[in-house]
Amino acid sequence: xxxxxxxxxxxxxxxxxxxxxxxxxxxxxxxxxxxxxxxxxxxxxxxxxxxxxxxxxxxxxxxxxxxxxxxxxxxxxxxxxxxxxxxxxxxxxxxxxxxxxxxxxxxxxxxxxxxxxxxxxxxxxxxxxxxxxxxxxxxxxxxxxxxxxxxxxxxxxxxxxxxxxxxxxxxxxxxxxxxxxxxxxxxxxxxxxxxxxxxxxxxxxxxxxxxxxxxxxxxxxxxxxxxxxxxxxxxxxxxxxxxxxxxxxxxxxxxxxxxxxxxxxxxxxxxxxxxxxxxxxxxxxxxxxxxxxxxxxxxxxxxxxxxxxxxxxxxxxxxxxxxxxxxxxxxxxxxxxxxxxxxxxxxxxxxxxxxxxxxxxxxxxxxxxxxxxxxxxxxxxxxxxxxxxxxxxxxxxxxxxxxxxxxxxxxxxxxxxxxxxxxxxxxxxxxxxxxxxxxxxxxxxxx
Amino acid sequence: xxxxxxxxxxxxxxxxxxxxxxxxxxxxxxxxxxxxxxxxxxxxxxxxxxxxxxxxxxxxxxxxxxxxxxxxxxxxxxxxxxxxxxxxxxxxxxxxxxxxxxxxxxxxxxxxxxxxxxxxxxxxxxxxxxxxxxxxxxxxxxxxxxxxxxxxxxxxxxxxxxxxxxxxxxxxxxxxxxxxxxxxxxxxxxxxxxxxxxxxxxxxxxxxxxxxxxxxxxxxxxxxxxxxxxxxxxxxxxxx
Numbered sequence: 075x076x077x078x079x080x081x082x083x084x085x086x087x088x089x090x091x092x093x094x095x096x097x098x099x100x101x102x103x104x105x106x107x108x109x110x111x112x113x114x115x116x117x118x119x120x121x122x123x124x125x126x127x128x129x130x131x132x133x134x135x136x137x138x139x140x141x142x143x144x145x146x147x148x149x150x151x152x153x154x155x156x157x158x159x160x161x162x163x164x165x166x167x168x169x170x171x172x173x174x175x176x177x178x179x180x181x182x183x184x185x186x187x188x189x190x191x192x193x194x195x196x197x198x199x200x201x202x203x204x205x206x207x208x209x210x211x212x213x214x215x216x217x218x219x220x221x222x223x224x225x226x227x228x229x230x231x232x233x234x235x236x237x238x239x240x241x242x243x244x245x246x247x248x249x250x251x252x253x254x255x256x257x258x259x260x261x262x263x264x265x266x267x268x269x270x271x272x273x274x275x276x277x278x279x280x281x282x283x284x285x286x287x288x289x290x291x292x293x294x295x296x297x298x299x300x301x302x303x304x305x306x307x308x309x310x311x312x313x314x315x316x317x318x319x320x321x322x323x324x325x326x327x328x329x330x331x332x333x334x335x336x337x338x339x340x341x342x343x344x345x346x347x348x349x350x351x352x353x354x355x356x357x358x359x360x361x362x363x364x365x366x367x368x369x370x371x372x373x374x375x376x377x378x379x380x381x382x383x384x385x386x387x388x389x390x391x392x393x394x395x396x397x398x399x400x401x402x403x404x405x406x407x408x409x410x411x412x413x414x415x416x417x418x419x420x421x422x423x424x425x426x427x428x429x430x431x432x433x434x435x436x437x438x439x440x441x442x443x444x445x446x447x448x449x450x451x452x453x454x455x456x457x458x459x460x461x462x463x464x465x466x467x468x469x470x471x472x473x474x475x476x477x478x479x480x481x482x483x484x485x486x487x488x489x490x491x492x493x494x495x496x497x498x499x500x501x502x503x504x505x506x507x508x509x510x511x512x513x514x515x516x517x518x519x520x521x
Numbered sequence: 522x523x524x525x526x527x528x529x530x531x532x533x534x535x536x537x538x539x540x541x542x543x544x545x546x547x548x549x550x551x552x553x554x555x556x557x558x559x560x561x562x563x564x565x566x567x568x569x570x571x572x573x574x575x576x577x578x579x580x581x582x583x584x585x586x587x588x589x590x591x592x593x594x595x596x597x598x599x600x601x602x603x604x605x606x607x608x609x610x611x612x613x614x615x616x617x618x619x620x621x622x623x624x625x626x627x628x629x630x631x632x633x634x635x636x637x638x639x640x641x642x643x644x645x646x647x648x649x650x651x652x653x654x655x656x657x658x659x660x661x662x663x664x665x666x667x668x669x670x671x672x673x674x675x676x677x678x679x680x681x682x683x684x685x686x687x688x689x690x691x692x693x694x695x696x697x698x699x700x701x702x703x704x705x706x707x708x709x710x711x712x713x714x715x716x717x718x719x720x721x722x723x724x725x726x727x728x729x730x731x732x733x734x735x736x737x738x739x740x741x742x743x744x745x746x747x748x749x750x751x752x753x754x755x756x757x758x759x760x761x
Contacts, residue, residue, distance in 0.1 A: 223677065313673055328656050449655065454570055467567035470577065472632060473702050474650050474660070481659035 081211045082170050088129035088139050091200050093489045097135040102327035107142040110204045115145050117207045122221025124148040128160040148228045157184050158191035169353050178203040203518050216267040220330040230327035249359050252324040253448045257486050258429035260321035268331045272303035273349050283332045283387035291347035314339045322355050342373040345381045365400035366421035367429045373416040378422035382412040438508040460505030489514040524716035529590045531625040533642045535745040540587050542636040544579045553582050556596040580636045584629050587638050591625045606701045614699035628696050644742040646696030648689040652734050660684050668712040689738040690726045697724045697740040
């Protein structure tokens, strides 16, 4: 009973598992945490693995367990129903596949019930779980900043979902009101660990299932190497090949890099051998923005056709739906290649997307406004006139905010304003700053 | 508003008075505005948004009232001038011109809704910033390498707090020396160890108790740690 892929979330029983006794039978003094399993919680959490609770107890037991273990659980299901149902609800809440769960329970009946109902779940006894840190299912090949912050991001996700449910307008209006910012950029060496992690972890939005992508796209790769860090590093220096990253943030938090793709360029036809996105970014306009930008970018370069090979797989339905919605079709039967004709009217890109080739001064201006509004929490900054003296007497930016803005410009556009404009003339107004950034980040200036 | 609040003596030795104002609690009317000088009124007019203008007016009005209490000069009679930046000579830190008696040194800072004014007998600098409600790790590159290395070893969100703490200490030091922040604030370390001992850029800097959600630091010229005197009551005029 082993899971095929890496475990993203461990669902823990409470009584006689995380606690050293039974919560309801302990009277005034509920039992404390099992020290061995509490240490395993912390060790796995450091690697970006989430923790959740499934217990036949009242909800207070979950709060008590969180207190004594010192852990903030990403989800908790307390009730007297079947544990397999609880696991399915936890997977839905967290937006991950059931097969990415592990389940730890001291009760052999509960383990058998979950194993029978959900064969993809890795089912463990507490004794097994104590040693799980050494198992490959719990050992992601790379641990990135995004991984360390994963628990925090799921908490932001819950706040975002609550706000979304309370919001009256359309999804697009909600994304704009949440100050969503999608940033598409050429990958750098620093992005490689996270790219390899996305390649290993994503399933629902990953075009690689059933294919040897490294062999298709990697003149630089070794045979059978797979999509390793080494392979991505090779692609960065390969000719006629681009590696692209997608970052996402909004008023609820910064999700960091949530997606990426590899592009191989031919004069007439551009191919995307790898397209991937974290399911955490689902429903937030990211995959639509990436597909729209790919079509616009390829068309601008003179290509007439955009291809995305993507085999049919039980897990990648969301990606195939997104491809269909973006105007891609499969002309033949096998192998499955989604194609889009670039002669047709090109898709529009929302104003909150920043991407290479889209960075006209107006788009940069919008991006800087959105960042300032997000940093300061002041929506009126979304409407700053281009003539505004940012560092002067108009908006009273303090030095810390000004420094954050310049760092963000460096991160997002690859332009070091203070280093490249020694007289700092570009800082005169919002408009001069945007024009300087757009000129330095424009076509030919690869970040 | 021409009345002068009851006199306060200028803090001596290592004592510093720190005055806090919440700009949401202060209303500014025509009498208050009349206390500002022409430069301050022009500057207030230049703000695009009412909230920025209000914060500026409150900060400068309260600065005049606080200084009036130490000097015995009416708020509108105070003349403020600018010292030159010791690094480049450009007009920089606002000061009171030398005069009879002990002329207080002061420093003004604001962030979010809060304004802080520090007053001492020798050059003083104060800085306040809002706590980070987002990732501010990119600011670590602006800090001294020793401080950047220290914060890099911390986990989040403690790292964000440490970055803001270093930032307010460094900015307080620069405001004390009068060197413009445009020259960078990473020229000297202010992290643990550095800030505890004497002599950060000729100053001694310490963390200051700040309202919830804010971080602040005060720096005093010389080798002795600044000691905040008992909290000063705000000159309670024009309050809602």
